[in-house]
Amino acid sequence: QIIQMVSDAAATKAPIAKIADRVSGVFVPAVIGVALATTLVWLLLGQTVGFALARGISVLVISCPCALGLATPVAIMVGNGMGAKNGILFKTAASLEAAGRTEIVALDKTGTITQGEPKVTDILPVQGLTETELLRLARALEQKSEHPLAKAILQRAEEEQIPAEEVTDFQALPGNGLTARLNGAALSGGNLSFISTQAAVPQDLQSKAEALAGQGKTPLFFSQNGALLGVIAVADVIKEDSPQAVKELQNMGIRVVMLTGDNQRTAQAIGKQAGVDEVIAGVLPDGKESVIRTLKEQGRVAMVGDGINDAPALTRADTGVAIGAGADVAIDAADVVLMKSRLLDVPAAIRLSRATLRNIHENLFWAFFYNTIGIPLAAGLFIPFGLTLNPMFGAAAMSLSSFCVVSNALRLNLFNLRDARKDKPLKSKHSKHSEEVTTMEKTMKIEGMMCGHCEARVKKALEALPEVSAANVSHESGTAVVTLSGALADEALKKAVEDQDYKVLGIQ
Template identity: 55%
Template sequence: MTEQFAVTGMTCAACSAHVEKAVSRLSGVQSAPVNLMLGSMTVTYDEKAVTESDIIAAVKAAGYGASPASQTDQGQLRRDQDAALRRRKKHLIWSVVFLVPLFYLSMGHMMGLPLPQVLHMHPLLLACLQLALVIPILILNRNYFTVGFSRLVKLSPNMDSLVAVGAAAGLVYSLIEMGLLAAGQVSGMPDLYFESAGMILTLVTVGKYLEERSRGKTTGAISALLALAPESAMVRRQGQELTIPTEEIVAGDTVIVRQGGRIPVDGVITDGHAAVDESAITGESLPVEKVPGDAVTSATVTSSGYLELRATRVGGDTTLSQIIRLMEEAASSKAPISRLADRISGIFAPAVMAISLTAALLWAFVGGMDVRFCLSIAIAVLVISCPCALGLATPVAIMVGTGQAAQQGILIKSAESLELLHKVQTVVLDKTGTVTMGQPRVTDTLCAPGVTEEELLCVAASAEKPSEHPLAHAIVEESQARHIPLCPVSGFRSVPGGGIQATLSGEAVLAGNAGYLAQNGVSLAAMEADAHRLAEDGKTPLFFAESGHLLGCIAVADVVKPDSAKAIAALRRMGRRVVLLTGDNQRTANAIARQIGVDQVIAQVLPQDKAKCVAQLQQQGQRVAMVGDGVNDAPALAQADVGLAIGAGTDIAIESADVVLMKSSLLDIPAAMDLSRAVLRNIKQNLFWAFFYNSIGIPVAAGVLYPALHLTLNPMLAAAAMSLSSVCVVSNALRLRGWKPPAFPDQPAPTAPLPESAVFQSQGKEENTVNKTIHIDGMMCTHCTGRVEKALNDLPGVEATVDLDSKSAAVTCTPDVSDDTLRQAVEDAGYHVTGIR
């Protein structure tokens, strides 16, 4: 199982590396990535081999605190973090207050600033004043010593350990010199490091404060989402309206939301009407009209109107909670590019301490330098080293990137998928519901001479209204959209495989395919050519006649989404190969492909073969992204290098995908790839800076320039540089907050799809199978074939492909599947089997 834990006490990247190492050592733990910014750890483990308490004990043994995230109040945790930031700011201000006079007393004379004559005459008094001024700084910043030395005792030193050892070394040396001065064994003013210790602690605190403040901005997207959830809500219980905390709402409660109010939970409207602003969740800027029966989502806002809704998902099950969880999981996961930095962070602190000691000893015994010089070298090496810059390089960029994506309606579930997105070479698109709307719409109306479109639609919709067929619904919806009034009909009868007949105002009305109307003596000669053209375009032409005279033809099809062609053109301009994958027949698939301009069409694919198709593309050396929305797309989404699910799709598809497109727009695919490229570029910049800084800073601090240039690095400058390095990395990552989806130009003229690989040939079928052909009556469109295919493919041991033109299904099944079973499945779907061979 996978569980998230809240981890406390971590101060730098070395800490997160120690926690991860401590938990990963446990038998049964598969992975335990730790996120320093969120203070979280996501552990995947075998619950039979290790328990939750074992994991918490391992973290505590490493010197940190842990608790299950489910038992942690995230809101309180963030409030505690804000309070800690304010406390650090206060400590910083007071540290500066004491540091300024300390610096003046110790360094003022070097700058020509006057000191009281009494201090020149009494060096011990000056030393005591410096000690008195540094003590408050030590107390204010004691956390570096308590944490640093405790980690050192546990043999897991971190950045605090480096600072603590460096500052303590200067303090101990200064106290010894001060003791010798008091004993009269030193004449004049000795070399003291009180100001260096105070300056180191203060500068490191400056860096920590700026870093934590910047890191707070990187989690701004999650904080903004948390702020969307209202703290209280109004519910109706036992006839009374009560205001209760949002977390006390239970499934089934009636929740009341008035104008301007935020919807606290997911639910279904039972009463009222409102325009709901869903921009926080979907990114859609225009409010959506909601009426009884419509679903609403938590954290959306009623911009006008009044709603009563039945709560269906509450607490951690709401859409908002799931989005926040996905973002936190993405931020907690590790991108492959971060592995080198993670390995280095784990051994960084002890390596630096070894380098510091070695440099000091070499300068003492080989270079012949005095104690002050060697101590300065050792302290400079300790304080300039910064494992945080390495450890923060990847997670801060990923956190900001996934936050920006979420604000644009793109949910990225893992750092690995974010890294892989811009490396994808082939994008495979499911057709129905992904490229197309997923439901039939009226596309064309052809009227006979003397008949208007309004008259044709009035007769057609009136006659089709009693029908349950999807094509009938499309015609009725079109008439409603045009506000065309309908007429009452009588004698409605559906004819399987043909159409319908009814009586309207005493006149006999016929509707259906060309064959049905021809059988009833209606001449279609005037529209045969147009009907053939519509069929070639993948549309279903339906003819309508009244009293034996043709009124016209209405074409219905699953239309392409408005932005699909534009998105595909953008992908091709980015150098991606685009493949349309569908179970539809070849003619319909080619018609859609001509509209959107894909590189290749793979048609007549059985639902269970979609994953095999993706695997075949991967075997050709392609890195593949799969985009889908249905249950049958889930295996292909899991098989692909990156799976992208349409937000309006099924729960299982969304669960199987690595990325969820909340706006259900294909334009978010090239946008996500552009963001992936921007994040990876930012990570590489951060890693380069972190490696460059440490590879240059540590040798300079160790004194490599001294023999040639007589240049050494003052410990105070080293502390300033160390603080600056982390701030630079975080600040660079914050530049990603300015990322916006690129403006994609209008698509060029679509190009014809490639003819090869047009029909997917399933491989690896069981040898012990039989092939059958089922002849079916009653199918009129691709939605009919889809129903029959689903009914047959739901049978164990059956694979079926249905062809509308031949009115047949090609079935491959195991010998134990009888003809009666196949016949029953088709007839249960509402169609008639005329024969099986």
């Protein structure tokens, strides 16, 4: 499949090739016309038929549409081959070209920035419940889940030799949590806003959970029959190469955004470790695609992910990049596949794409330059200066032009796509706008929220606004901390909340 993918990519046509195609479509008839005109002009000037034909034939022989035709496909073929050798698979020539024009890179957190193998770090049962009992009930609930956080709880339970129990009526609620029944009792697990709809969460436990989140850990809340059981904190360590990869992208003039379903505190902690420019937290699985759509208004976007829920975002982005160790659906939806699952391969892929584009531009320049000089020389415009061209030398020069174009493309084999020393920002029409885009937070004081369900309604209403990248809502404090990715009037925020029958007391 890999061999077929590389072969198919080499056979496809990059958008930049359309320039050469359009020129070639005009070039051949134009050269034939120039050759006929040259022969006719020399005859009218009183030259012999042999001389006039020699000039016309020289024009035909020295003109080189093949150099124009080779300029793009040879460079694309070599660039694809170089990527494949380094574990970077471009599915099409268009994806190889598009990667180099990237201005914003959106990174999924779990499995992309982080290892994707979280570990249980803290177990906080409520009073009267032991850690073992909390872990037993959590294992029963999580054993049917495919989420990485669930695997961490299962692993910890196995280490402590806690037996698995079978649950019924299991249901996964994407972006919220899980529900099931164990021996007739209703079990629930998930984030704070979801569990708040199932059970009352004491303020002291919320404070402890917030402290854990501030350390980059994800707190998972559990309840049974409407009573809180406790909190299990899970941490996913970032990959060793993530900070370096982010730094290299930034040095290339690319804005780096992290997307995650985690709460704002946990996400900010991970984002700070990785060094990203912006963190968009609390994103539901079906919300990543809309975030990418918003980012595309600010520049060309590459989305990097590995999970099933990343597939729509990968498809929506200008360039979808899948981690090779990820889900098959993500790999199928992406334009570029990183076989070694290293985040450092993202700047490497962009670097290779830019080098390939630069090589194509060089090839097109030399092809045009050669014909611009060669055709007038063959037509005899320089004869008054003592310069003439034998058709045999014209044939040799034509062959040499194609040789030069192919040789220049083959130089890509010497390109070190992991060398970041020559990285520089890409000039584009979006760059100025991208520099001006800043994120800011506004805190809304809201009256009337009574429970987690109220939080969810307000959060959904606020995040439906295109300029709102995240909203962290708390009914206990009666506030909503809104992260904006663009300018938005306070009245628009107020209206979104008050349409849900809650009162906005103030916005700061």
